[in-house]
Amino acid sequence: MTEPTISPRRPAMDRYGVASAAPRPEGLADILERVLDKGIIIAGDIRVNLLDIELLTVKIRLLVVSVDKAMEMGIDWWTRDPMLSGDAQELADENRELRQRLEELERERG
Structure with a gap:
């Protein structure tokens, strides 16, 4: 039984058949x-x-x-984007609460 031979890798050819020196x-x-x-x-x-x-x-x-x-x-903009971070729901809740407080203050003020 013969040992399998390892064939040397042929250089890459471009579309014109010219061998490229850089590996592809x-x-x-x-x-x-x-x-x-x-x-x-x-x-x-x-x-x-x-x-x-x-x-x-x-x-x-x-x-x-x-x-x-x-x-x-x-x-690293994604680290500060509330929609992409895990705190998105917390920030949305806090935003809603702040808007409600602002509306209450504006009503009290007149």
């Missing part, structure tokens, strides 16, 4: 891991003008990154 990711999981580890930012602006009058401006900013990498970059 094996699959979607590898690509996703790299994107989340390094991060990717897509930014763009869309402006609609009519006779040099700006009618509409849309600014698009998309950041795809892991939570750890985002916090490393100083981005």
Whole structure:
């Protein structure tokens, strides 16, 4: 019985058949891991003008990154967003109580 041979990995080829020196990711999981580890930012602006009058401006900013990498970059808005934190219901209740107290004070004042 013969031992199985390990075939050397062939270099990745581009669409023109030229070998690439850089290793390419094996699959979607590898690509996703790299994107989340390094991060990717897509930014763009869309402006609609009519006779040099700006009618509409849309600014698009998309950041795809892991939570750890985002916090490393100083981005942590989700920690202060009451709808995303565990205290969302408590904050909603407190807000409702404060509004009721404010209405009572305004009624008493006249």
